[in-house]
Amino acid sequence: xxxxxxxxxxxxxxxxxxxxxxxxxxxxxxxxxxxxxxxxxxxxxxxxxxxxxxxxxxxxxxxxxxxxxxxxxxxxxxxxxx
Numbered sequence: 850x851x852x853x854x855x856x857x858x859x860x861x862x863x864x865x866x867x868x869x870x871x872x873x874x875x876x877x878x879x880x881x882x883x884x885x886x887x888x889x890x891x892x893x894x895x896x897x898x899x900x901x902x903x904x905x906x907x908x909x910x911x912x913x914x915x916x917x918x919x920x921x922x923x924x925x926x927x928x929x930x931x
Contacts, residue, residue, distance in 0.1 A: 857880075867880075
């Protein structure tokens with residue numbers, strides 16, 4: 850994947866802490882990894898928020914005995930060993 854150069858403004862103290870952690874030569878790699886992680890987190894929360902309200906509040910198969918329902922689901926899976 851091609852790399853793109855961007856210009857970013859950061860507080861001096863943040864850059865100092867960054868350099869202490871990864872050195873000036875490791876800035877881009879560290880920032881890229883941190884940005885990927887932050888974007889994945891944001892996207893995950895977006896999916897979670899979009900799912901709010903999609904499961905009804907009552908009348909589930911598991912309402913009477915959740916543990917029994919889970920056990921039944923596990924044993925119904927042919928790939929499960931034991």
